[in-house]
Amino acid sequence: MSHFTSVKTKIRDLTCLKRALDDLAFTYDEAVEEQLVTVRGYQGETTEAVLSVRASKTYDIGVKATADGTFEFVADWWGVESTRGVGEEEFIKKLTQRYSYHKVMEEIRKKGYTLEEEVSEDDTIQLRVRTWS
Numbered sequence: 001m002s003h004f005t006s007v008k009t010k011i012r013d014l015t016c017l018k019r020a021l022d023d024l025a026f027t028y029d030e031a032v033e034e035q036l037v038t039v040r041g042y043q044g045e046t047t048e049a050v051l052s053v054r055a056s057k058t059y060d061i062g063v064k065a066t067a068d069g070t071f072e073f074v075a076d077w078w079g080v081e082s083t084r085g086v087g088e089e090e091f092i093k094k095l096t097q098r099y100s101y102h103k104v105m106e107e108i109r110k111k112g113y114t115l116e117e118e119v120s121e122d123d124t125i126q127l128r129v130r131t132w133s
Contacts, residue, residue, distance in 0.1 A: 001074040003042040006064070007092060011071045011099055014050070016106060019062065020098035021053060028053045028063075041076035049074065056083035061091070101125060 011017055021028055028038045029052045036048035039062030049062030050071075059079040063071050077088040107127055108115055116128040 002038075003045060003078070004062075005088075008066070009070060009072060009075045009087060009092070011096075013099075013103055013106075014063075014071070016102040017071065017095075018051070019102040020095050021051075023098045023102075024094055025100050025101050026055075028055050028060075029055060030133055039074065042079055045076070055080040055086070055132075057076055060085050086088055097125070101114070 018028070018030075031037050031050045036050065037052040039047045039049050039052045039060040040058060041047070041060070044066065047062055049064045051063035053061040053063065055061050055075070056079075059076055061073055061075040061080060064073055064074055073092065075088070080091070081087040106117075108127075111131070113129045113131045116130075118126045118128075120126070
């Protein structure tokens with residue numbers, strides 16, 4: 001019986017996802033030339049993914065591409081939480097926030113806007129975007 005559980009997301013940009021992982025101090029292995037990487041789970045069980053995020057010495061979080069162009073996370077979340085101290089919900093929430101930040105920043109740069117950024121004590125990020133006409 002598999003201990004891996006998938007979590008669907010609306011994440012579509014792998015570059016911004018990797019930036020978010022870097023922000024959260026997660027290391028990862030990336031598939032090269034369509035050779036998938038191994039994701040480790042309970043009792044040596046494995047699956048394959050485009051990214052294998054190192055959650056601990058024995059557990060990983062996989063990032064798999066889906067047919068609709070999004071990515072989903074697959075992991076033995078019990079193992080990740082018991083060895084890293086980060087549960088599924090907390091991981092997804094923090095990663096989604098950092099992903100969204102990088103995605104917005106990318107779009108702002110593309111359009112040539114200026115930006116003011118403020119982070120509150122509760123880690124809420126407020127962005128003020130301006131353009132000169």
